[in-house]
Amino acid sequence: MAETKLFSRAGEGEWTTTPDGNRRRVLLHTDELMMVEFGFEKGGVGALHSHPHVQSSYVAEGRFEVVIDGKVETLSAGDGFIVPSNLVHGVKALEAGRLVDTFTPHRADFLA
Template sequence: MPFVNFNAGKIVKIWDGISGTLAHSESSTFGHFTIESGTDLPEHSHVHEQWCHVLEGELLFTINGETELLTSGMTAFIPSWLPHSAKALTECKVIDCFTPVREDFKTLEENQL
């Protein structure tokens, strides 16, 4: 899998208001996601390190109580288990990278038509 075409991938609903295409390696999950305007991602944490890079839009991101407005070209890094949340102020296009692999996302892919 040296090359991935995210334009041709299966669109997976991750949560209400968040969907996109995924690719997985042995150690990471990489996703191209659209977050609908007004979508709230409630505070949560997970074992995965996460990088969230904004391609388009305005995403209000909170990590461990610190909030930043992310716009095109900005990235948030979330260490393992650190609580984080976000709100899409506009429609957003983001790239997320998770380490280790998001097995829950792989299950979503398998279970969605």
């Protein structure tokens, strides 16, 4: 069994383009938990979607319009949000920015 990676350093990890034209990189993961950084250009959209994973997100940089279950909030660097399992959610970058998301359990689709 491979040793679990316990630490992540700035700049580590390969960026991949997401289906909606943004970018992401998996920072750390176990079977139970995953941490992923997402990068958005101004106007970038994380399309409305849902998944069985519980998600928490931290706005590391920028400003985002966040929709969760029809509720809309504008969040800035230092703010965060939680998406319970299966709720429809999405974001729009009001300026270039980054989100750091955690998922439980991990998103196997991000590792494929």
